[in-house]
Amino acid sequence: MYFRLHLGRKAVWILLIVLALLAVYPVIFLSAGSLMGADELEDCLGAVVSGAEGYASFPVLPKYPTLQHFVEVLLDSPEFFVMFWNSILITFGVLGGQFVAGTMAAWGFARYEFPCKRGIFLLYIVLMLLPFQVLMLSDYLLLDRLRLLDSLWAVILPGMFSTFPVFIMYRFFAEIPDSLIESARLDGAREWQLFWYLALPMGSSGIIAALVLGFLEYWSLIEQPLTFIKDKSKLPLSVFLPDLTMTGKAGFLFAVSVVTFLPAIIVFMGGRDYLEQGIMAGAVKE
Structure with a gap:
């Protein structure tokens, strides 16, 4: 009985962790994309952004992080x-x-x-x-x-x-x-x-x-x-x-x-x- 209860709690925790990751993924997606360079974004999202052939892919972490886009937003965008x-x-x-x-x-x-x-x-x-x-x-x-x-x-x-x-x-x-x-x-x-x-x-x-x-x-x-x-x-x-x-x-x-x-x-x-x-x-x- 104790084993079943313990196993049930672990299953609930695993399910909650999976659901939490799914809920947080859009934030991770935006954060990673903001740190990617233009070339890396084109390689990952070219099929969506520019209509290139193939499939879109998106890594959790950027290969070559850059703050270029934040500089453009915070310094070069008065609007x-x-x-x-x-x-x-x-x-x-x-x-x-x-x-x-x-x-x-x-x-x-x-x-x-x-x-x-x-x-x-x-x-x-x-x-x-x-x-x-x-x-x-x-x-x-x-x-x-x-x-x-x-x-x-x-x-x-x-x-x-x-x-x-x-x-x-x-x-x-x-x-x-x-x-x-x-x-x-x-x-x-x-x-x-x-x-x-x-x-x-x-x-x-x-x-x-x-x-x-x-x-x-x-x-x-x-x-x-x-x-x-x-x-x-x-x-x-x-x-x-x-x-x-x-x-x-x-x-x-x-x-x-x-x-x-x-x-x-x-x-x-x-x-x-x-x-x-x-x-x-x-x-x-x-």
Whole structure:
């Protein structure tokens, strides 16, 4: 019985390792391609890129590593830097608005009673489930009336008031013990002090989890910028990749892909623990 159980665990581990390697392979593929020279890429991907005869092959490690493509991206591509800066402005503008509006809305839903509270919160959840395509027309008409089309604010403003961060933060704020809040009120704490000194520190895990998820979402936006922005100089980096082709620029495309997904990986790894806590229910218990 013990032997079968031990053998079953090994089989599960082997299966998980194989699945993990399959999931990580695209990252390895991009990283290796970004370090290959033009000739080596032509030899490996000639059948795909230039229509050469034969089959495509791709080694795990490049034979002759080079940083030529990264130099081309980081030093010789001003358009890349413009779009990279646009992505920074959009992403952190949205996250700043979600931190201000989302935390206050979540705290209000979690700790205050007001008319139609359940109905409004249900509306929040319904809006969270609706895809962008459903709200695209109404957003476009509203942004047009506000004269914000063809600007970064056309993407930032709708994202600032997203309902998804409110849903995540609400669960953490709702788990703060009532006795702790009442004790603070008896000690003379005002409502803004409860929010600033009690809600934000104790709900920090949910706040960071929501911001991490928000970064991963808005760093890779494609539909919203293409819908609301026509000026190419204002488009984010996520729109830069689809415009590139493999023909003659395979190494450049690989390098751009690596530089693009690197910030998302860094943010995800840095906020992984908070993200796990955000997925778990009820982090604070009385």
